[in-house]
Amino acid sequence: MPDGQALPKLAFIVLRQLNGDTPMSTTRTQVAIVGAGPSGLLLGQLLHKAGIDAIIVERQTGDYVLSRIRAGVLEQVCIDLLDEAGVGQRMHKEGLIHGGFDLLFKGKRHRIDMNQLTGGKNVMVYGQTELTRDLMDARQAAGLTTIYEAGNVQVHDFDSQKPRVTYEKNGQLHTIECDFIAGCDGFHGVCRASAPKNGIKEFEKVYPFGWLGVLSDTPPVHHELIYANSPRGFALCSQRSETRSRYYLQVPLTDKVEQWSDEAFWAELRNRLDPEARDKLVTGPSIEKSIAPLRSFVTEPMRFGRMFLAGDAGHIVPPTGAKGLNLAATDVKYLSTAFIEYYQENTEAGIDSYSERCLRRIWRAERFSWWFTQLMHRFPGEGEIAQKFQEAELDYLIHSESGSRTIAENYVGLPLDFGDH
Numbered sequence: 001m002p003d004g005q006a007l008p009k010l011a012f013i014v015l016r017q018l019n020g021d022t023p024m025s026t027t028r029t030q031v032a033i034v035g036a037g038p039s040g041l042l043l044g045q046l047l048h049k050a051g052i053d054a055i056i057v058e059r060q061t062g063d064y065v066l067s068r069i070r071a072g073v074l075e076q077v078c079i080d081l082l083d084e085a086g087v088g089q090r091m092h093k094e095g096l097i098h099g100g101f102d103l104l105f106k107g108k109r110h111r112i113d114m115n116q117l118t119g120g121k122n123v124m125v126y127g128q129t130e131l132t133r134d135l136m137d138a139r140q141a142a143g144l145t146t147i148y149e150a151g152n153v154q155v156h157d158f159d160s161q162k163p164r165v166t167y168e169k170n171g172q173l174h175t176i177e178c179d180f181i182a183g184c185d186g187f188h189g190v191c192r193a194s195a196p197k198n199g200i201k202e203f204e205k206v207y208p209f210g211w212l213g214v215l216s217d218t219p220p221v222h223h224e225l226i227y228a229n230s231p232r233g234f235a236l237c238s239q240r241s242e243t244r245s246r247y248y249l250q251v252p253l254t255d256k257v258e259q260w261s262d263e264a265f266w267a268e269l270r271n272r273l274d275p276e277a278r279d280k281l282v283t284g285p286s287i288e289k290s291i292a293p294l295r296s297f298v299t300e301p302m303r304f305g306r307m308f309l310a311g312d313a314g315h316i317v318p319p320t321g322a323k324g325l326n327l328a329a330t331d332v333k334y335l336s337t338a339f340i341e342y343y344q345e346n347t348e349a350g351i352d353s354y355s356e357r358c359l360r361r362i363w364r365a366e367r368f369s370w371w372f373t374q375l376m377h378r379f380p381g382e383g384e385i386a387q388k389f390q391e392a393e394l395d396y397l398i399h400s401e402s403g404s405r406t407i408a409e410n411y412v413g414l415p416l417d418f419g420d421h
């Protein structure tokens with residue numbers, strides 16, 4: 001439903017309710033979670049493990065949530081959290097451990113040996129779709145409530161002790177009374193939009209290009225990821241399995257997916273790769289193709305009374321550093337810990353420090369993602385000298401152990417507790 005139609009329809013339902021001809025239902029839970037993406041589902045699972053009751057309200061269908069092809073790289077912290085939530089079995093079986101990745105510039109590839117540079121740390125390639133499916137299955141198996149296709153979701157009274165979430169479904173207005181609201185509803189969600197305008201500050205940088213992504217059932221061009229800086233623009237060779245590849249090309253924001261035939265995509269990707277990868281690239285029909293804009297965005301604070309933002313609802317990173325889903329997972333860890341301490345130990349300390357704790361980690365990941373994006377992409381109007389500067393910086397980074405370690409340390413991510421200020 002377009003946003004503009006939401007209010008009149010709700011007003012109509014409320015009027016009908018006053019007349020007594022529209023049924024109304026009220027439920028109670030401890031935590032009402034808005035959004036059933038990875039953040040909301042993981043939070044639901046961690047709370048369930050601790051015996052805390054939560055209801056998730058999602059505006060889309062489950063199939064729609066699963067159809068969004070997004071993240072592919074999980075940090076160890078994220079892997080550990082999925083294990084803690086009890087949903088890690090398939091991930092360990094099917095996920096691919098990567099101890100390094102290649103940086104390609106001036107037509108040559110150079111490996112960043114993450115594992116060696118960070119004292120043994122790796123990342124795992126496991127698609128967001130699969131992770132979401134695992135969380136959905138676990139939720140269903142535990143008999144927990146997720147309301148899909150909830151219309152006109154609204155959050156109320158989170159500045160009081162009695163917050164509420166309302167939504168419409170099947171012509172009925174539903175109310176969830178709760179102790180806390182978790183805003184896990186992504187960048188376009190209702191929670192951040194409902195925060196008081198004078199109590200929120202937003203920081204934003206929009207990049208002048210997007211990523212055109214293609215998923216295909218073809219073997220990956222290389223067993224690890226390749227991040228390519230080319231005079232024609234950035235390219236990324238990623239994967240989902242040994243038989244499924246995910247590739248991205250930097251494209252102008254004005255490009256439309258329909259303009260890009262599969263043939264044109266593969267030809268342009270080849271042009272941005274080194275000779276060996278160009279020869280090895282196996283092409284085939286795309287099974288998904290989409291363009292994503294790139295943005296750096298942070299909301300401060302991430303708590304508004306009894307409503308908390310987590311994941312993309314509170315921040316967005318350009319995907320270059322593979323940080324978005326990982327940040328979402330650590331927000332959720334901090335939030336679930338805060339709620340667990342509240343219910344089990346009767347302390348609000350975790351709740352009070354939630355925003356500050358998250359934001360410190362978020363800004364670190366935002367900085368890395370912005371820096372890596374600047375280093376690898378063509379910026380319109382910056383001319384050939386910008387390319388030369390990037391190549392010189394990359395040359396320095398790969399030939400300096402501390403330079404390479406800086407990339408590796410940031411890429412594998414911070415531990416959950418990374419010391420005092």
Ligand code: RFL
Nearest residue numbers: 035037038039059070071072185186311312323324325326
């Ligand atoms: P999501 O996944 O957007 O889920 C939010 C959910 O909330 C629902 N919703 C509402 N529900 C009820 N009422 C409303 N009013 C609602 N409004 C929205 C939505 O329907 C949705 O189901 O946010 P969440 O859970 O915080 O998860 C965040 C991640 O999805 C995101 O950070 C990552 O995908 C980012 N990302 C990557 N992250 C990584 O860590 N590693 C990667 O390799 C990586 N690659 C990527 C990425 C994101 C990309 N795109 C498309 C932006 C690659 C790409 C191309």
Ligand code: PHB
Nearest residue numbers: 071072238319320321322
């Ligand atoms: C992906 O596989 O979708 C992916 C991998 C690494 C990134 C971004 C996206 O940096």
